[in-house]
Amino acid sequence: MLKKLLIMLMSFVSFASAAETVHKERSIYRNIVINESDNIRCMQFETRRKLATNQACIDLKKPQRLVFEYAHGTLAALAHQPKPSRVLILGLGGGVLSNLIHQLSPDSEIVSVDIDPAVVKLAKDYFNYRENKQVTSVIQDGRVFVKRALLKKETFDWIILDAFNGDYIPEHMMTYEFLSEVKQLLNKNGIVSANTFSTSDLYDYESNTYAAVFNKLWTYRAPTRGNRVLFACNCAPFKFSVKTAPAPLLEHLQKYDVDLKQVFTHIDDKVDWQTDTQILTDEYSPANLLK
Amino acid sequence: MQKLTISLLAFLAGFSIMAFELLGGRMLAPYFGSSVYVWGSIITVFMLALSLGYLFGGRLSVYSPNLKKFACIFIAASVSLLPSLFFSQPIFEWVFLKVEDPRYGSLLAALCVFLVPSIILGMISPYSVRLLTVSARASGQTAGFLYFVSTLGSALGTIMTSFYLVLWLTVSEILCLIIGLLLFCAVTALLCAFKYKQNEEAEYA
Numbered sequence: 001m002l003k004k005l006l007i008m009l010m011s012f013v014s015f016a017s018a019a020e021t022v023h024k025e026r027s028i029y030r031n032i033v034i035n036e037s038d039n040i041r042c043m044q045f046e047t048r049r050k051l052a053t054n055q056a057c058i059d060l061k062k063p064q065r066l067v068f069e070y071a072h073g074t075l076a077a078l079a080h081q082p083k084p085s086r087v088l089i090l091g092l093g094g095g096v097l098s099n100l101i102h103q104l105s106p107d108s109e110i111v112s113v114d115i116d117p118a119v120v121k122l123a124k125d126y127f128n129y130r131e132n133k134q135v136t137s138v139i140q141d142g143r144v145f146v147k148r149a150l151l152k153k154e155t156f157d158w159i160i161l162d163a164f165n166g167d168y169i170p171e172h173m174m175t176y177e178f179l180s181e182v183k184q185l186l187n188k189n190g191i192v193s194a195n196t197f198s199t200s201d202l203y204d205y206e207s208n209t210y211a212a213v214f215n216k217l218w219t220y221r222a223p224t225r226g227n228r229v230l231f232a233c234n235c236a237p238f239k240f241s242v243k244t245a246p247a248p249l250l251e252h253l254q255k256y257d258v259d260l261k262q263v264f265t266h267i268d269d270k271v272d273w274q275t276d277t278q279i280l281t282d283e284y285s286p287a288n289l290l291k
Numbered sequence: 292m293q294k295l296t297i298s299l300l301a302f303l304a305g306f307s308i309m310a311f312e313l314l315g316g317r318m319l320a321p322y323f324g325s326s327v328y329v330w331g332s333i334i335t336v337f338m339l340a341l342s343l344g345y346l347f348g349g350r351l352s353v354y355s356p357n358l359k360k361f362a363c364i365f366i367a368a369s370v371s372l373l374p375s376l377f378f379s380q381p382i383f384e385w386v387f388l389k390v391e392d393p394r395y396g397s398l399l400a401a402l403c404v405f406l407v408p409s410i411i412l413g414m415i416s417p418y419s420v421r422l423l424t425v426s427a428r429a430s431g432q433t434a435g436f437l438y439f440v441s442t443l444g445s446a447l448g449t450i451m452t453s454f455y456l457v458l459w460l461t462v463s464e465i466l467c468l469i470i471g472l473l474l475f476c477a478v479t480a481l482l483c484a485f486k487y488k489q490n491e492e493a494e495y496a
Contacts, residue, residue: 028327115326141324144393151388172320282321283461289454 023126027118029165034126036060040067043094043122045165055119055164056094058127065257070195070227071097072258073220076267077158077193077231079245079260084108084157088149088185090142090173091163092119095129102135104252111156112137113145115163143172146181155187161194169196171285174206178282179213186234198228207273209280214238220267231267240267293358296483297419298440300365300476304415305444307469310452311372311412312337315405317462318375322383323397332397333405340406344413351414352421358484361422364414365477369470371408376466379404416441 019037024046026032031046032055042057057067066072074097083105089098092114101110114120117139123129131137138145142163159182163173172178182192192214196206198221207230210217214232218240221228231240242250242264250260278284315333316325323329351360374382383400390396416437424433456465 115324141326141393143321144324147322147387148391170325172325175321177321281461282317283463284457285317286458289458 023122025118025122027116029116029118032116032118032122034122041126043119043126053164056096056123056127058094058096062257063128064255066096066100068096068227069222069225070220070229071100072263073222073227073229073266074160074162074193074195075100075253075258076220076229076240076242076260076263077160077191078104078249078253079242079264080191080231080233080240081158081189082244082246082249086154086156086187087111087158087160088156089113089160089162090145091161092123092129092137093162094127095120095123095137096127097160097162098135098137099127099129100256102130104249106134108134110135113140113142115139115141142170143178143181146178146185149185150181154185155190156185157187157190159185159190159192161192164195168200168202171280172282174202174209174280175285176209176212176279176281179210183213183232183234189233189235191234192230192232194230194232196228196230197226198222199226204274204277205280207271208275208277211271211275212279216269217271218267218269220263223266240269293483293487294423296479297361297422298437300361300480301416301419301437301441302444303472303476304365304368304412305441306448306451307368307473308337308341308409308412309445309448310456310465310469311375311405311408313449313452313457314462314465315401317457318379318404319383319397319400322387323393323400326393328394329397332394332401335398336401336405337409340409341413344410344415345417347410348414348417349421352418356418356421358422358480358487361415361418362477362480362484364411364418365473365480368408368411368415369473369477371411372466372470372473375404375408376463376470 019035021033022036022041023034024031033044033046035042035044039060040057041060042054044052044054046052059065059067085108087101087108087110089110089112092098092112095112098110098112101108114137120137120139161173161182163170186192194210207217210230210232215236216232216238218231218238219228220231232238242261245260253260312333315337316330319329319333348364382403386396386400386403390399420430420434420437423437424430452465456468460468
């Protein structure tokens with residue numbers, strides 16, 4: 001028992017000494033910290049819990065490398081939409097995905113939305129997030145952005161749902177109504193990729209809600225982490241395969257350590273959730289209580 | 292008996308106000324998000340409404356206060372909640388189209404839907420104080436006790452709604468529950484008034 005305690009204490013001390021906080025930013029929502037350890041720089045939303053989840057990470061030695069496993073999964077959407085003309089990212093994080101998509105497809109217009117201006121500032125200062133004529137960001141609640149974009153009759157080929165508040169996905173951004181609005185923003189054959197958790201009590205509710213809006217879903221399950229990425233499409237039937245990815249794209253992705261063929265081995269269309277679970281709506285969305 | 296009933300009604304009014312306020316956040320989120328200023332708008336509107344409610348309730352209590360009028364406040368409160376049940380979505384949609392800035396949008400939307408019911412609910416506390424006060428000497432004690440009871444109700448309304456009710460029921464169902472609760476209060480006040488009158492008549496006879 002004592003030995004176990006000692007090991008736990010030692011590992012905690014070593015972790016504490018290894019991860020160095022290089023910056024702390026106060027925002028209207030929370031404190032955001034930038035930590036560095038072993039040449040990996042991460043953005044975290046400060047919580048009192050010991051294990052705060054990373055919102056974004058980059059490899060300082062190899063800045064091209066895509067650190068997050070789920071981000072590798074997210075890029076599978078490129079097999080379906082290799083040249084998206086407009087991309088919407090809800091939840092900027094470090095802007096890593098925006099940067100990468102811009103490099104892969106410089107002609108694509110990329111709009112990133114984040115509720116917190118401090119996140120955008122830190123993405124620029126610490127994660128090399130770059131904006132230009134094609135790449136822009138908007139400070140707004142994701143749900144409000146989607147509603148306003150619908151009014152302006154905007155459309156997108158690829159929508160990445162990646163909004164997290166230190167806890168989980170905000171409740172009003174996982175409901176049937178929200179996903180229906182997202183679907184309306186999609187061009188014909190447009191694709192949605194949603195970063196969610198595979199280990200949460202919400203699993204059945206969330207999956208069922210997505211299925212209610214989009215019918216067919218494909219799921220990427222991160223092999224080592226508890227992330228999953230859901231793929232849905234404004235099309236029928238929705239066939240999703242690495243075969244549709246152009247060879248130059250696959251080659252280009254290797255520069256970022258992304259092996260799309262490997263990623264697709266973790267993607268399937270299995271329905272492994274209870275299909276009779278209640279769906280989440282604006283009226284009933286106790287998401288954070290069910291988590 | 293009458294003291295207990297009025298205290299219970301003040302408790303339930305406190306419960307309803309906070310349950311309604313928490314639902315407010317839920318109702319606004321699809322249109323204005325859950326940014327910090329959305330909650331700012333909601334709390335501002337409820338505080339403004341309560342301050343006006345206290346003022347009006349106090350003023351009303353001067354004119355021959357009785358349990359029947361007390362019951363009427365509860366009926367008015369439940370009726371004033373009906374628009375939030377049936378028309379909140381078109382109202383929020385209208386505000387969403389008219390006002391781009393989510394701060395003033397959420398403030399205006401909250402004013403349109405939450406102000407009137409909360410003013411009426413705010414009238415209950417001072418009116419209860421008047422009904423229970425027997426002497427000027429004890430008025431502070433009565434007011435203190437009623438603040439205690441109604442704020443305790445608010446605490447319970449907050450925790451019940453945020454921890455459990457949203458898990459068990461939809462937003463509309465919880466609104467119906469609040470309306471039902473307020474109608475129950477009105478009936479209880481009327482029954483109490485009836486009984487009080489009977490007792491008085493019996494005493495005179």
